[in-house]
Amino acid sequence: MPEAQSQxxxxxxxxxxxxxxxxxxxxxxxxxxxxxxxxxxxxxxxKTLRPHLILLDLILPRKNGFEVLQEISQDPQLQKVPIIIIxxxxxxxxxxxxxALGAREYYVKARLSIDELVGKIKEFLGxx
Numbered sequence: 001m002p003e004a005q006s007q008x009x010x011x012x013x014x015x016x017x018x019x020x021x022x023x024x025x026x027x028x029x030x031x032x033x034x035x036x037x038x039x040x041x042x043x044x045x046x047k048t049l050r051p052h053l054i055l056l057d058l059i060l061p062r063k064n065g066f067e068v069l070q071e072i073s074q075d076p077q078l079q080k081v082p083i084i085i086i087x088x089x090x091x092x093x094x095x096x097x098x099x100a101l102g103a104r105e106y107y108v109k110a111r112l113s114i115d116e117l118v119g120k121i122k123e124f125l126g127x128x
Contacts, residue, residue: 007127008034008049008053010035010036010051010053010054010055011023011033012036012037012055012057012065013035013036013057013060014037014061015057016037019035021114022114022117022118025115026118029122029127034049037060038062039060039061039062039063039064039067039068041062042054042056042063042068043063043071046075046078053121053124054072054081055086056068056069056086056103057085057087058087059087059088059089065085065087065098066101069083069101070101072102079102082104083103083104084107085098085105086109086112087106087109088108104124105120105124
């Protein structure tokens with residue numbers, strides 16, 4: 001089973017409180033964490049960073065999460081990186097659109113605690 005320490009997660013979230021809380025929890029589990037606060041910054045970071053997982057909010061400044069997904073899906077180097085959407089958008093149409101654009105999982109923030117999300121990430125990445 002892979003070590004969490006060797007795995008990098010890119011958090012794309014404009015809510016500073018949520019991203020710092022999530023970052024702290026993931027670092028405590030020995031993940032390396034990078035944070036982007038908007039879609040443009042995330043795409044810039046992805047030019048050099050090859051994360052093992054991307055946590056992507058949909059409501060973002062400059063480029064929204066759907067636009068980020070669209071660009072990632074067109075890049076052969078990036079389209080293999082698993083993406084988990086964490087959003088307040090809970091409409092079935094948003095979930096379907098996110099998955100159609102390549103997201104592996106879609107979680108509505110209000111229905112999932114930080115601890116549950118970290119557990120799902122560990123499970124997803126195969127970390128004990």
